[in-house]
Amino acid sequence: MFREDTKFASRYEIDVLNKLTGKNFEYDDLIFLEKISGLDYRKRVYLNDTQIGILEFDLVDLDWKFIPSPYYYLLEKPKVSLKRTKRRLKGKWLNEDLVENIEEFKELMNGDMDYLGLELGDFIGVGVKKNNRLKVKDLVRKKEIETKKIKDYLDENKKRLDALEKKSLEILKKYVNMYKRKGYVINASFSGGKDSSISTLLAKKVIEDIDVIFIDTGLEYPETLKFVKDFAKEYDLNLHVVKGRDFWSELDSQGIPTKDNRWCNSTCKLIPLKEFLRNEYGDKNILTIDGSRKYESFTRSKLDYERKNGYIDFQTNVFPILDWNAVDVWSYIYSRNMMYNPFYEEGFERIGCYLCPAALNSEFLRVKELHPDLFNKWVNYLKKYYDEEDILRGFWRWDELPPKMEELIEVLDRREDEN
Structure with missing residues (x-):
């Protein structure tokens, strides 16, 4: 549809x-x-x-x-x-x-x-x-509009959801068995978001005591940190919390993170994750179960069910819900009465760092309403380089503005001339 x-x-x-x-x-x-x-x-x-x-x-x-x-x-x-x-x-x-x-x-x-x-x-x-x-x-x-409730949709699509779950579990079992034979350690990645919540619980169906890894970047929403703890307790997860490197100590030397240059991903996530995996598992290779989906972005649309990590050379990822769309994800969560991060009900599509340049600008401004302290801390730093109006419209999120944002500047200039 x-x-x-x-x-x-x-x-x-x-x-x-x-x-x-x-x-x-x-x-x-x-x-x-x-x-x-x-x-x-x-x-x-x-x-x-x-x-x-x-x-x-x-x-x-x-x-x-x-x-x-x-x-x-x-x-x-x-x-x-x-x-x-x-x-x-x-x-x-x-x-x-x-x-x-x-x-x-x-x-x-x-x-x-x-x-x-x-x-x-x-x-x-x-x-x-x-x-x-x-x-x-x-x-x-003219025509008649048929209104329904979410429950109606869930009832009508129960077989589809059951089939999706079955296929995802088959994918997991296939790769878990394959990599176990190779001597890999197997764990699951959990970000506190909806997709990784599902992939983590699916992983637990295959390996009851699987290690679950959450990276606390130091830039998480308080609601996410609480949710991660509550989720782990509710589903009896063997949770490991990895502390990211300090973002603020790197900021002046690295520059403002942008869509073009997301150095923060390496500093706050990948480097500390690599260090944790080596300290926790020694020199063993790792298979990590990941909740990425191909519908999320153009980049992820090219994923296969397994992929070697380009940064951590001893880690391979498997994506059991790769083929699910967002309606599938939410249908699964609702039909299974799963816990989910409360920030999804507050105007956020993705749950990540509160100052992430990849977030929508509407989400960035929503932080101002829900966590003005976090918002102002970041905006006050950005004011060293940008006017407040440019900050509020998200121009800081690119090193080189795309055509659509250049057009926005022209619209704003025309409006200023008219006034």
Whole structure:
């Protein structure tokens, strides 16, 4: 159904949708969010299998926006009623002679709504206001929207989930047995995120007393540190906590970590992990069970089920949930009543370091709301090199700005000239 890594809407995202639309979606409603390209967070919003709009974080206004699709106006009565016509309207500017409720239309055009719902017989659509005119963005034939709960989806997809679990366990057993025969030590990597939570518990089904490795980079959210301890206790994990090297002592010499230069990954994770593995297991080779998925990113889309670590030459990784998408992951978590990191309900897609340049800018600004102390510590450092407005829009996250961010600068410059 979906082309990208799609997930259920979190509580935070549903709260945002309700605030922007005035609706009253419930946390257990079946609402899918599908990633699409954009400057930052940008996703299609589906009510069950019907797209009702796009939710995005606007880096110009630094705020959330909802762009309605035609079917959104099956949930809300369209405000503009059109006369029947044989003219093709989609993509055209709307002439006032086609509007039935002309007086109301004129009032709406003077209002502050950017999008207006349109109704034309059996068709429904959306128009966007530009330069005091209304452009018909789209028109579609009306239909019934079938609403469901997440539980309905889980019931309907139980066989799929069971099959995914079975396949992942088969992959694990295959590689565990293969590498055991080679004399490898086998452990599991646990980051405190949703994917590694699942891969860790799957690993425990295969090896009951498996070592589970968590790397505390020193830049984790307090909620993650608590979750890791609670998760380990709940599932009786043989947890090892590896302390990362001090990020702040390296910062001035290494420079601000960016998407182009994530030196922090080596300093805070890979180097201390390599040291731990040698100290813990001596000169033995290691097979580590990892929760990476190919749908997460373009880089990971090229993964096979096993891969030698490019940095730790005596470590090989196996990826038992490589083929799972985000809906599969969340379906598994919900259907198995698994514990999961509470920060996923607070507007975060990935659980990692609070200042990670790979995070979305909407997530970066969410840190400001939830942990202002952590946010301000990082921003105060960035102010040595950037203006505050540039920091808030995430320009620090690249050594060389991509075209989309260069375009954002042009938009901001034009707005400043107009003001």
